Amino acid sequence: xxxxxxxxxxxxxxxxxxxxxxxxxxxxxxxGHRTVVIDFDVGLRNLDLIMGCERRVVFDFINVINGDxxxxxxxxxxxxxxxxxxxxxSQTRDxxxxxxxxxxxxxxxxxxxFDYIVCDSPAGIEHGALTAMYFADSAIIVTNPEVSSVRxxxxxxxxLASKSRRAEFNLEPVAVHLLLARYSPERVRKGEMLxxxxxxxxxSIPLLGVIPESESVLRASNTGTPIVFDEESxxxxxxxxxxxxxxxxxxxxxxxxPERRSFFRALFGxx
Amino acid sequence: MxxxxxxxxxxxxxxxxxxxxxxxxxxxxLAEQIRRSPRFFLNAPVVLDLKDAAEFIHEAExxxxxxxxxxxxxxxxxxxxxxxxxxxxxxxxxxASFAPNAPQPNRRPPREATSNAVAMPAAATxxxxxxxxxxxxxxxxxxxxxxxVTAAVSPGAEIIADGNIHVYGPLRGRALAGAxxxxxxxxxxxxxxxxxxxxxxxxxxxxxxxxxxxxxPVQIALVDERLTVTRN
Numbered sequence: 225x226x227x228x229x230x231x232x233x234x235x236x237x238x239x240x241x242x243x244x245x246x247x248x249x250x251x252x253x254x255x256g257h258r259t260v261v262i263d264f265d266v267g268l269r270n271l272d273l274i275m276g277c278e279r280r281v282v283f284d285f286i287n288v289i290n291g292d293x294x295x296x297x298x299x300x301x302x303x304x305x306x307x308x309x310x311x312x313x314s315q316t317r318d319x320x321x322x323x324x325x326x327x328x329x330x331x332x333x334x335x336x337x338f339d340y341i342v343c344d345s346p347a348g349i350e351h352g353a354l355t356a357m358y359f360a361d362s363a364i365i366v367t368n369p370e371v372s373s374v375r376x377x378x379x380x381x382x383x384l385a386s387k388s389r390r391a392e393f394n395l396e397p398v399a400v401h402l403l404l405a406r407y408s409p410e411r412v413r414k415g416e417m418l419x420x421x422x423x424x425x426x427x428s429i430p431l432l433g434v435i436p437e438s439e440s441v442l443r444a445s446n447t448g449t450p451i452v453f454d455e456e457s458x459x460x461x462x463x464x465x466x467x468x469x470x471x472x473x474x475x476x477x478x479x480x481x482p483e484r485r486s487f488f489r490a491l492f493g494x495x
Numbered sequence: 496m497x498x499x500x501x502x503x504x505x506x507x508x509x510x511x512x513x514x515x516x517x518x519x520x521x522x523x524x525l526a527e528q529i530r531r532s533p534r535f536f537l538n539a540p541v542v543l544d545l546k547d548a549a550e551f552i553h554e555a556e557x558x559x560x561x562x563x564x565x566x567x568x569x570x571x572x573x574x575x576x577x578x579x580x581x582x583x584x585x586x587x588x589x590x591a592s593f594a595p596n597a598p599q600p601n602r603r604p605p606r607e608a609t610s611n612a613v614a615m616p617a618a619a620t621x622x623x624x625x626x627x628x629x630x631x632x633x634x635x636x637x638x639x640x641x642x643x644v645t646a647a648v649s650p651g652a653e654i655i656a657d658g659n660i661h662v663y664g665p666l667r668g669r670a671l672a673g674a675x676x677x678x679x680x681x682x683x684x685x686x687x688x689x690x691x692x693x694x695x696x697x698x699x700x701x702x703x704x705x706x707x708x709x710x711x712p713v714q715i716a717l718v719d720e721r722l723t724v725t726r727n
């Protein structure tokens with residue numbers, strides 16, 4: 225088995241990288257692919273919370289990089305899906321602990337037993353983010369429909385084209401996809417947010433999906449359940465669509481129009 | 496085989512008049528110029544023009560000139576318009592001799608002049624072609640050449656050319672044409688949304704660009720020392 229390395233990155237913080245990494249990894253696992261999701265945000269560990277496994281962390285990514293623990297001691301198996309594993313990071317160390325040769329060794333080992341290795345990048349364009357993207361085969365650029373997020377994404381796409389291993393060794397370039405998160409059709413309609421077309425036009429990379437802004441995402445994060453396990457929520461379904469497109473399926477974009485509020489819902493003032 | 500040993504190429508080289516070195520203000524003015532665009536001047540080659548500078552005849556003077564320029568990251572590589580005595584001194588200082596600026600550079604030199612030199616094919620300066628989007632944070636410099644971009648130039652990206660700049664896509668970043676001082680250079684783009692445009696050091700920022708031209712295909716040229724934007 226030769227697993228593919230996917231990095232979720234954005235430049236800007238707070239756009240939904242970790243939520244998306246958890247959702248994409250969960251979505252791939254639900255479709256039967258053996259998937260591991262790695263937290264590269266050393267020192268600001270969050271993925272374990274989003275995945276709901278924070279009380280099961282013993283060893284972490286940095287322990288394995290340093291050879292203090294074996295891979296199978298650090299990998300945490302998801303309770304909801306047998307194909308899904310979580311590889312938490314250290315909360316006490318900093319990004320300098322991400323040594324490139326150590327990361328490479330761990331990724332190579334993971335490639336033997338997983339179909340997909342999903343890397344949750346830290347924000348910024350410093351060592352942590354550069355290390356997370358360096359070994360990527362594909363990248364999913366998580367962007368919000370606002371100008372600063374789009375500009376940072378543009379910068380990250382430039383870095384992927386120049387600073388990744390594939391770029392340095394003149395291999396086939398990293399396949400770059402756009403995931404537009406926290407999209408609020410209502411605010412787009414009012415002209416407060418960029419439209420899908422605006423963002424696509426500026427970044428000119430293929431669109432993997434549009435995730436509607438939704439309270440269910442916050443709820444999912446706080447309960448430690450990746451949003452793809454919520455079959456009801458539009459955001460969960462939008463992530464499923466994105467995973468399907470990532471795997472090569474054609475699917476129509478959904479959730480681009482403001483939700484129609486029914487008379488009764490409007491009456492009770494709830495969406 | 497022998498013909499392949501030497502290949503011709505045309506370079507843009509800065510020329511410094513030898514007389515200017517005597518000017519006490521020269522170094523500070525040079526430093527100021529370089530401070531404005533340090534990347535452009537880093538290790539750039541310079542030729543010393545000896546026209547009206549007959550006093551330069553000692554090897555030590557050439558070595559000193561080289562030192563002065565070295566202090567400002569410039570690299571003195573040769574002389575032009577040298578008298579025979581100057582030529583010898585320059586040669587012993589390790590400087591090459593360059594032909595004076597030809598009034599018509601396209602005309603082939605007379606046969607006698609080439610008889611004892613290696614015949615070099617006159618290579619045209621190749622236009623730099625960029626086909627991928629120029630992303631934020633990227634800088635592209637077409638040294639001594641035109642630059643053609645067939646994709647978008649993002650906000651926060653910078654494209655620079657000593658010659659003309661053509662962008663067949665939206666120009667949203669910064670574009671600096673005629674960076675070496677060519678006032679005839681122009682900028683062409685299929686959609687003007689630039690943060691800054693500049694020709695030979697004269698510039699306009701986004702706010703100063705005429706709003707009625709924003710989003711349209713335009714060309715930008717220096718007319719009477721002013722940057723003018725006209726619809727294509």
